[in-house]
Amino acid sequence: MSDPLWLADVLRAEGLQVVEHEGWRERGHGDFRDLRGVLCHHTAGGGTRDWQIVQYGRQDLAGPLAQLVLERDGTYRVIAAGVCWHAGRGSHPGWPTDDANFHVIGIEAVSRGDGSDWTPAQLDAYKRGCAAILRHIGRTASDCVAHREYSSEGKIDPAGIDMDQFRHEVQAIIDGTPGGTMAALEETFVNFRGDTVTLGTAIRYIDQYVNELREQITGPIPMEGWPQLGDLTLVDAVALIGAELKIPGFTDPRTKSA
Ligand SMILES: [Zn+2]
Structure with missing residues (x-):
């Protein structure tokens, strides 16, 4: 067919x-x-x-x-x-x-x-x-x-x-x-779930999920961070907590930009 x-x-x-x-x-x-x-x-x-x-x-x-x-x-x-x-x-x-x-x-x-x-x-x-x-x-x-x-x-x-x-x-x-x-x-390939999908379909999902993941870490576009984290990104918020707790290697992200 x-x-x-x-x-x-x-x-x-x-x-x-x-x-x-x-x-x-x-x-x-x-x-x-x-x-x-x-x-x-x-x-x-x-x-x-x-x-x-x-x-x-x-x-x-x-x-x-x-x-x-x-x-x-x-x-x-x-x-x-x-x-x-x-x-x-x-x-x-x-x-x-x-x-x-x-x-x-x-x-x-x-x-x-x-x-x-x-x-x-x-x-x-x-x-x-x-x-x-x-x-x-x-x-x-x-x-x-x-x-x-x-x-x-x-x-x-x-x-x-x-x-x-x-x-x-x-x-x-x-x-x-x-x-x-x-x-x-x-062209098709078998994805990690075992489904046969086209490359075009895979790219659409990758684009969607990469952007969702990026948004989780950095906050919504235009990357101003999360209001509930004092407008810091997720990474900078963790760094700040680490610096406050004096964990070696953690630095206050606000000092480098100030
Ligand atoms: Zn006709």
């Missing part, structure tokens, strides 16, 4: 805001056969609850309907890692005709669908998200396709986006970011 369990990590590594929906790694209509590109859609809704239809489906079509939902503020919702029903019938060079769902990742961007309400943050995230995915699966921007380009069923989405210009910018993003950096972040 080649399900994109890396979706959230790859988008985050591109600097994008990501919300991982409960159970996304197991959600879908079976496993991908292989990954060949990205199919771009609009939701034709435009509201904050559009994602619910994408995740849960509608009367005539069971969810999930796309792996990703792109909100108007540029945030990605990761809905599913498995196959989703979004492509319908159509064709694109290099993709199997009328069978793209098992080979391409669908992005449903929240929009009314008349091409007039895209936000700058959303368009920026749309290109960067497509670029991050295509780079990861070793494809170029030519496999970043609008539903209306692919479809033989008269689809119009995503309305208002010039796909030639869009692909041009997606390719520039793919070319501009060193692939090695990204690949390294997605």
